[in-house]
Amino acid sequence: MKPAKSVIELWLWGGPSQLETFDPKPDAPVDYNNGLKAIPTNVKGMTVHQWWPELAKCGHLYSLIRSMTHPHFGHETATYLMQTGRNPGGGDVYPAIGAVIAMMKEKEYSGDLPPFVILTSAKGRFSEVGFLGDRYAPLVTGGNPTQARFVVDGIVPPGGLSHEEIARRFDLLSAVDTFRTDAKGVFDDFDAAGTAARKIIEGSAAKTFDLAQETPETRDRYGRTWIGQTLLAARRLVEYGVPYITVNMSGWDSHKRHFETMERRTADTDRALAALLTDLDARKLLDTTVVWVSGEFGRTTKIDRDPPWNGGRNHYPRCFSALVAGGGFKGGCVVGESDATASKVVKRPVTPVDFLGSIYERCGIDPDGPMPNNAGKKLTILPPQSKDGGRLREIYKS
């Protein structure tokens, strides 16, 4: 199996409930499942929650992990762990997996767009790039893919300029920008950055964000929703060759009115995610693209019906679930098992380190290998995998 070329991370900000996603418990008391059901997928023995009917049709394309576990109850610390594989503290601020993969894949990637792209806004509460420095910082697109034109500020020149007009503008810049120095190397990165930026402006990179190039049928298939059009943009970025694409989807922190929120959220996401997986598969891109879906943790399993929650679920990291597909991961498998109410891992725990380590491995990166850093420290990309679980080797395609 060749290493995966690209990764799409669908980050469900806030911590989606394991019960209403990939670890439904139809036989649990109503105080846990609210009377909602599981549905079978097209893979025998694998179920998803009833709110994921489209995903149920393509279970052979992805695997579910029902035994994710870590100890952090706060968004920031849990996100940091899920993104870097490190516990917060200790003085070093580690980079997120996206920045690391961007760095490790930089040599084999020849595109003009930066190797790490975030749709459409950054996580914000922590620095994705850690100590790696700005070079591997993500391009954060901004903009809204559901609008008639997905405007990625900085990629497309403003004001609808023609090629000639753009050229005249750059002529004007060279007329103005005449400062030079005898000091060696001072403007090297300035000049290289200018060349790279102009390539993006004048080349085909900008078209990657032009969703109008897709057929209306394709756009409909993903759904004309934020998540639908954003995942479509993510697929176009994979086609372009970008090594790491993060889709940050907010709105999963359902302390209050949990079920109303989840029903709305899952409807859009189910359709979009199923469309992405089947589309990647049809385009023969799935084998070279890892898709992973998770948040920073899951949610408490007993429904909190008292005010002010009125039917809510709170933060819960001890047992939650994730989805992984493509890029050399098998489909149609369930890894690990939780107890009758999805409150405790009972079989094959998977830590964030194990999980991220598996993605690194499938991308051809050794998670125990050295992590480059400016401080001259001897660091590894990840801490050692856990002894009782370890990386997800059972779902690696050989």
Next chain:
Amino acid sequence: MKISRRGFIGSTAAFAGTAAAALDVPNGSAKKAPKGAAKPQPKKPKSVPLPPEPPLYETADGRATPSVMCRRVYLDLAGRIPTKEEAMAFAAKPDVKALVDKLLAADSFADYWSMRFCDILRVKSEFPINLWPNAVYVYHRRIRDFVKRDERWDRFARALLTATGSDFRDAEANFIRATARRTSDGYAEAAALTFLGWEWKDVPEAMRKELAGYFSGVRIKNTREWKEEIVLIEGRDRRAEFADRMLGEWRHDFVGAFVKRVAWWMLGRKEADPEHVKTFVDGGMRLRPLVRSIVLSPEYARGSVKGGFKLRRLDAEVLDDAICSLTDAKRDYQSIAPEPFTFLPKDRRSILIEDGSITNAFLLLFGRPARDTGLLSERHNEVTAKQRLYLFNSGKLFANLGRIVDGKEYRRQKMAAIIEDLYWKFLARAPQRAETKRLLDNLATRKTGRERWRFPRDVAWALLNSREFLFQH
């Protein structure tokens, strides 16, 4: 809007025709100009060679020209580029000493330099420092007072090291709290770096233990007040012993660490010149005498073309402030710092943001330090493709540039006057004749009204994207 458009097209068209004749004095070829120009235009007074222009960036012996010095000093002492009026006033009377004394006494010096000290003291409310908002403001104010009152660094350092009490009330106690690792080891690491310039990775194991021993009694406890924490001592407080050694046995490193940072900020090199050290010590370990002597030193007055003055890209905050003040733009601060949420007015200058956790996309893009470690290397002043892409192409920025040139001020102005005005505003100097000509030549290649109308804005855009604007030179 329409009126102003017409105004531009009219004036530029009228001007473009005669521009070359009036302004063409490229690179010392002044002798040629009268020959060609004099014959067909009898009405015109006989062309005389225009006097040679003074050097643009530096003199023949490698010293910075007054306009360069003016911009340099404003950037270092006030954290901003000079306004057109300030630049013109200095050009009329280029007295560096007077300018330095004026700027050292101004509030902006305290504002900008407290930002720098907050970088090395790790003033941020969130992960991994977790000072929390209230403490950030209390601590920031104390640090600003240190700069504003020009307090002695040795006394301030001792106070920070030995303080106890509530993070809300005893500002100096926040030094201990502003550490990513709240252990005796972590406090020692922070103290060694901040005051002695020792990076933990270079400190031998035995020394680490010894240093950590001075902080073994330090504890931090919560109170019943939300996010209030108390720094207290259990057992013996040995921190004063650390301070004694710091100002005694390790004095050389203590002074050196301070002087090196100032030299890095102002001269771009991390070295403690004996002369600077002497100035600092003789000045009572105060910041201002050191800064003043550096600005007035021959090294600082070198040019950056051949003279060897280190060029560096403007700090993220300074660049943001420069662009926003030139375009009258409003900022979008992200204040998703932990509760209580902080909201900043949209016209708040970036160098005034107290909290390292409050940021915006621009500051992130241009490498503002995360304030996680206090290392100077946390600030990234390199230039990346994403930054240049933003400056080339941002729609918001381009719209804001329109504000400068589409306003009343420029209506019916001659294009050369508009160019001159923009040069003063962006670069703190007048354009040279050859520069104006090159720009007007570009205008002459523009055929459509729309493109001609866009010319002034494109000039502003080009100035903004130039080396001369983006770098301190």
